[in-house]
Amino acid sequence: MPDRPRMLFSAFNEFVLSHHDQGLWAHPQSRQLELNSIDYWVDVAKLLESAHFDLLFFADVLAPYDIYKGSREPAILSGMQTPVNDPGELIPVLAYVTEHLGLVLTQNVLQEHPYAFARKISTLDHLSRGRIAWNIVTSFLPGAGRNLGYGGLPSHEERYARADDFLDVVFKLWEGSWEDDAVVRDLVNQRYVDPSKVHEINHVGPYYDVVGPHLSEPSPQRTPVLFQAAASNVGIDFAGRNAEILFTSLERSNAASNIAQLRAEAVRAGRRAEDVKIFGGLSFVLGSTEEEARRLDKEFRDAQSLEAAFAKYSAFWQFDLSLLKPTDRLSDILNGTVINNDVRKVLGFSPDVDWTLEEFVRWIATRRAVGTPEQIVEEIEAWQDLGVDGLNITYVISPGTFQDFADHLTPRLIERGLMRSEYAPGTLREKLFGAGPYLPESHPARAARAIFT
């Protein structure tokens, strides 16, 4: 008997060889070496749809991870998120071979002018029949700023100020530029559009001046479903005002207050609590017995690159971990003055302050739920009890992790009511929120609808 509210499931991915568990592309069961092949990605997308996933999420970065040792070498040596192809080019193919799967594109606001970006997203939303989401990021890699002509990464505040202006532009284009009945398709008089219902936006902002009008006619969702994964105060404030799906980046034992804060921030911004969904993250290894799962997990751990993990967390925590020694004890590091606040905060989550830095990085890089399918389902239920609406599933090997999910978790989750047994009709927003295809009226972007008419 189904006894639980339904949760949402997203497959965390990137158009790369190796996303989060570095080194495992070499595992005999991995197909990750096929990263440049359409066939591989088509198979992944179809597998996810057969497993009833709601979303295929593409993360993206615009530079190699380059903070650790002040060098890109440790990251690219192991293929960690470099090479990375453009997910925007892959999404139309995946939209063609699937019917219901939501497709999440990450794009950072430094990367492209909002006028061109707005058209790109509208195009994808048309081609996918309204299944596009945008993960709004401001980038955390100094190299991205250098590559995009900013001479380094602009400050946090500056990046989010630019993001605000970027959103103003795209919201005006998506929501306000074309009225709902602008497209008339009048065959008799050969009038496709009523020009009086297509408006310039005349945006003049601190970063962008855009006249308009928008180049695409309104797509099924107008504005794509909006994702954001903020951790800082300025980021959480931005996410609370704008995002429909927010991530907590913390592991389960530390996530409760963060989940409450994210939801409260949206309500504080004048939005309804039900218009925002919070996602946690889960990585898992399962076996038919607990012992088999533990053995597999150990096999995966032994094959993982520690050096790549140091490179990854140096970028996430904005601190070059090579300034510390791997053998340094956490208690000594915490008592010292070398680390920044981000590192201080995450080290505080360590189960043991007597661990060395290397032990801690190994632990944080390989935290997973390990056990039988029933035990993994219990872990998913524990996340739900904490207040999340969905989970972003990180693969250990691809597509093996998603195949395990399809074979062993999907049937059990459906049985308990935790997963949909059939996709709902309509656009992605309708499937996720059970309401209309457009942003709800309480979202600030909807204000753009009225201002040009």
Ligand SMILES: Cc1cc2nc3c(=O)[nH]c(=O)nc-3n(C[C@H](O)[C@H](O)[C@H](O)COP(=O)(O)O)c2cc1C
């Ligand atoms: C689940 C998840 C996915 C993320 N995906 C990306 C990404 O694809 N590209 C990116 O530049 N940053 C990504 N980030 C980083 C966030 O956008 C953000 O920079 C980070 O959480 C720090 O928050 P802050 O901007 O408030 O400091 C992701 C974070 C999380 C938790």
